Amino acid sequence: MDVLISGASMAGLSAAHWFARLGHRVTVVERANGLRPGGAPIDVRGRAIGTAQRMGILPRIEEEKVRILEPGPVLDGAGAQVATLDLRWFANETEADVEITRDRLNRILLDAIPKDVVFRFRTSIASLEDAHAGVRVAFTDGQHGRYDLVVGADGLHSNVRKLAFGPEKDYVRHFGHYVALVDLPDDRDWQRAMLSVPGLTIAVRDAGDGPQAMMLVASPELAYDYRDLDAQRRMIDRFLSRVDAWQVPALRAAFRDPAAEGFYFDSVSQTHMPSWTRGRVAVIGDAGHCAALLSGMGTTLAMVAAETLATTWSEHEGDLAAASPTYHQRLRPYVEQCQAFAHQGAPIMVPATQQALDERNASFRACAATFGT
Structure with a gap:
């Protein structure tokens, strides 16, 4: 058939x-x-x-x-390390x-x-x-x-x-968040880490094919054209403007770059x-x-x-x-x-309040102590 x-x-x-x-x-x-x-x-x-x-x-x-190879650093809004994370502590079924x-x-x-x-x-x-x-x-x-x-x-x-x-x-039901991804240029050394403030997480990792940035942000559903990439870049820039520490200014530039590869933005x-x-x-x-x-x-x-x-x-x-x-x-x-x-x-991934964020980071530290990392 x-x-x-x-x-x-x-x-x-x-x-x-x-x-x-x-x-x-x-x-x-x-x-x-x-x-x-x-x-x-x-x-x-x-x-x-x-x-x-x-x-x-x-x-x-x-x-x-x-x-x-090893758990990644977890940073606060000022860029200071407050915990470490290995997603295998939470994510695997088997x-x-x-x-x-x-x-x-x-x-x-x-x-x-x-x-x-x-x-x-x-x-x-x-x-x-x-x-x-x-x-x-x-x-x-x-x-x-x-x-x-x-x-x-x-x-x-x-x-x-x-x-x-x-x-x-x-x-399709909006789950209360948006996600953005972009491949990062190789003109600098990017620190692999995850920075979180209430309702916003920014991460850099390299899974073997080059460094990549990810943003997860809590947000009500927004009206936009999911094929209008320029509008999406402006939205991401507004979300990231909440943080000026760590590598975030350089990450904002990467997300704004219309020539950047691997760009993706959509609702969760x-x-x-x-x-x-x-x-x-x-x-x-x-x-x-x-x-x-x-x-x-x-x-x-x-x-x-x-x-x-x-x-x-x-x-x-x-x-x-x-x-x-x-x-x-x-x-x-x-x-x-x-x-x-x-x-x-x-x-x-995206604690909604400072209290929830503090509790999450404490659970990360407990996991690190338990698993000896």
């Missing part, structure tokens, strides 16, 4: 592997001109370890994982959990996809019509096609979800949908059940959902309506569990 996947990141690449492996003809469309580079390091955790093992990619993920850079995992997933999968970059879906004979699709490059299944793996602002299920506002949000299927269309990954960055479970959910959808749909011989109850039964409890993790991650 013919399967169309929109989006070529973790969810889409994983889905391409599984559907092709199960004998289907797969086409992947991606609006960008290739795999999108950059992004924060991500985790392959819990159930995704088994998925990666069944895909045959777990040994390579282990080889290319982020290797943490001892087998792996952190890896997004670029490395994307390459690993791409290499695991059968060669007969067709990739079409610089195009996306313009319209969908779920008719009796299949889903008729018009693309932005003027081409047309008919597919037995369309899978939206196109992220938080999913085009497929909008076309098949309705507007974003019906499903969750996607909640009563059903991830409609007709012959399904959504997976952030498009269907984003757990929010603060959960640490986004990649895991993407990989697990891709395998679950492909195997369940194939078990029901391409009948998505028949497969849907089983698919939701298999996946829904895990999605709810993963989304709940975000409520645990927020107080650790």
Whole structure:
């Protein structure tokens, strides 16, 4: 059968592997001109370890994982060290959990996809019509096609979800924070550390592919065009203007630089949908059940959902309506569990008050004492 996947990141690449492996003809469309580079390091955790093992990619993920040498300094608003942090104290579900850079995992997933999968970059879906004979699709490059299944793996602002299920506002819930990332220039030595003041965390780390800055800030939902990068840079600059210590002035300059690579800004949000299927269309990954960055479970959910959808749909011989109850039964409890993790991650990463910040730093010091670091 013919399967169309929109989006070529973790969810889409994983889905391409599984559907092709199960004998289907797969086409992947991606609006960008290739795999999108950059992004924060991500985790392959819990159930995704088994998925990666069944895909045959777990040994390579282990080889290319982020290797943490020592806990990083935690700084106060004046730049003074008040604690140390190793996220392994809090984040891992099992001892087998792996952190890896997004670029490395994307390459690993791409290499695991059968060669007969067709990739079409610089195009996306313009319209969908779920008719009796299949889903008729018009693309932005003027081409047309008919597919037995369309899978939206196109992220938080999913085009497929909008076309098949309705507007974003019906499903995406702002989680009270925004995140920004940027690759840092190599014209200076950057200190690896995390600085926190109430409602704002700024961090620098190098996961093996060069230094990267991250900002997490508490904020009500803001009205802005998520494709207007200049407006986003101005918003980030206003958030960072609260702090003038440590490397923050240089980090502000890096975020302002329109030539900087790896720039990313978006809301920390969750996607909640009563059903991830409609007709012959399904959504997976952030498009269907984003757990929010603060959960640490986004990649895991993407990989697990891709395998679950492909195997369940194939078990029901391409009948998505028949497969849907089983698919939701298999996946829904895990999605709810993963989304709940975000409520645990927020107080650790972005304490809202000075008291909460002091208590968090005290817990970091206690962990360091317990683990002998």
